[in-house]
Every structure is written in structure tokens, then in C-alpha cells.
Amino acid sequence: MLNIYPVYALKDNYIWIIHNQNYAVVVDPGIASPVIEYLELKKLRLSAILNTHHHADHTGGNKELLQSYAVPVYGPRNEFILSMTHPVSEGDQINLQEISLNLAVLDTPGHTRGHIAYFASNPINIVFCGDTLFSCGCGRIFEGTPQQMYQSLQKLSQLPDDTLIYCAHEYTLNNILFAKIVDPENVELIEREITAQKLRHKNIPTIPTPLSLEKKTNPFLRCTQPEIITHVQNNSANFPADPISVFAALRQSKNNF
Ligand SMILES: [Zn+2]
Numbered sequence: 001m002l003n004i005y006p007v008y009a010l011k012d013n014y015i016w017i018i019h020n021q022n023y024a025v026v027v028d029p030g031i032a033s034p035v036i037e038y039l040e041l042k043k044l045r046l047s048a049i050l051n052t053h054h055h056a057d058h059t060g061g062n063k064e065l066l067q068s069y070a071v072p073v074y075g076p077r078n079e080f081i082l083s084m085t086h087p088v089s090e091g092d093q094i095n096l097q098e099i100s101l102n103l104a105v106l107d108t109p110g111h112t113r114g115h116i117a118y119f120a121s122n123p124i125n126i127v128f129c130g131d132t133l134f135s136c137g138c139g140r141i142f143e144g145t146p147q148q149m150y151q152s153l154q155k156l157s158q159l160p161d162d163t164l165i166y167c168a169h170e171y172t173l174n175n176i177l178f179a180k181i182v183d184p185e186n187v188e189l190i191e192r193e194i195t196a197q198k199l200r201h202k203n204i205p206t207i208p209t210p211l212s213l214e215k216k217t218n219p220f221l222r223c224t225q226p227e228i229i230t231h232v233q234n235n236s237a238n239f240p241a242d243p244i245s246v247f248a249a250l251r252q253s254k255n256n257f
Helices: 033-041 062-068 146-157 172-182 187-201 211-217 226-234 243-255
Strands: 003-009 013-019 023-027 045-050 073-076 086-088 093-096 101-107 116-120 126-130 164-167
Touching: 003 033, 013 033, 013 164, 033 062, 045 062, 045 093, 101 146, 146 211, 146 243, 164 211, 172 187, 172 226, 172 243, 187 211, 226 243
Parallel strands: 023 045, 045 073, 073 086, 126 164
Antiparallel strands: 003 013, 013 023, 093 101, 101 116, 116 126
């Protein structure tokens, strides 16, 4: 039996702890103390650290965790992370024997130059996608290009529809506010807001979300939908209707939102 536990940390990060009864793997530990606390509470031994990208709120806890647990640190081959022992990129498989989980690495550049995601298809479809695809949104483009980010999101959207998206921040409500401006007639989006508000009211994470819901409500996955293209064009005369230009315009207006 595999559990995936969210450690809410820093301002709005989720550090994911994947574990069975004895062993745990941690994804993007921005800070060590709440992770160690959970491991000790549940009497778990850490067996690996996974980083999706180099930002400090995803890697800042590596060093302190390594002082207590001598474990491999997987991370993006094309980025520098001081404590990384196992650089990986698309095509690599990671066999986490202690928790009986096989992960496939996907290259998802855009937020950072070498950002990666970790996908598992057994026992269920799950992806740890860091700051690429968010619940009803996407990460900022810091190091890559809009084209790279668009393609990374397209790659994630081609995973099976029931894939659960484990992103690294609780941004859902704010993302929905933006999405409603872009896609105001979307009934599923309005329903999604009500559900998310109820969850947050009780302090329950809105993550993970199924990819099928993202495809129906996340504007950054809907750049070929006529209503999204019309919204972008209404805000800018003679705007090109190709998906990457639409995506870039959406991302730019979210930056200013
Ligand atoms: Zn980041």
C-alpha cells in the first residue's frame, strides 16, 4: 500500500512523501524539518530524494536530510544541484525498490532550463511535475521560452487521462480566479471553484487533481479552444491564433494578474 502525503511547507509548497509502511521517498524537499518530523512520527526510513528543478524551495532541505539519511539524490541532468548524486533526464527509469515504485523521467523545461517530471504508471498513474503544470495553471517561465513551456505542458497532457497531478504549490484558488476571466462560460470551471473553495475552507489540499479535469478547466492546456483564442484576440488586435502565441499571451497576462 502506497501513501502519498503532502507536507505543507514554506509559503505554499507541497513536499510530497511517497511511502509504504517502512520506507519513504521525498519529492522536492524545500525544507528538511517537517519531513524529518513526519518520517519519525511514522517510523519511516528515507530511501531517496527526488528534485524536479534547482530552485531553493524545492532543494533547500536536501543537505539537512542527507545528514540524517545517506540516500541518493535524483535530479535534472541539465541543472546544477549541489547534493545531486544521480542526474537523470528523459528516457531514464528510476527503480525505487524499497517502495516498489518505478518512475519514468520526462524533460519538462520552461520554468527552468532543465526541469524534469517523474511519472509512474503502476499501481496508478501519477506524475510529480514540480512547477510545470499546476492545478488550473502553470509555472512562470523563468529560464526557458514560451515554446518550451507549451511543449512541456503538451507532453504532460498526453499522459493517461486519469493521471493524478502532484504539483508543488497550492495555487488552485488564485489560478481559478484567473481562469474565470479567460474562460468565463466554462461550467466545469465554475464547479471546480466551488469544490476547491470547500476544500481550502477546511484546510484540505486541492492537490492532486486528475489530468482529465485539467484538460477541461486549465486555460494553459486549452490554447486551441476557440473561446480562449477569442479572449486573447479581444485583448490585442490582430493577435496570431497559433497555440504557442496564445499560450505566451496567457502566461504574460497571468504574470500581471
Ligand atoms: Zn520553481
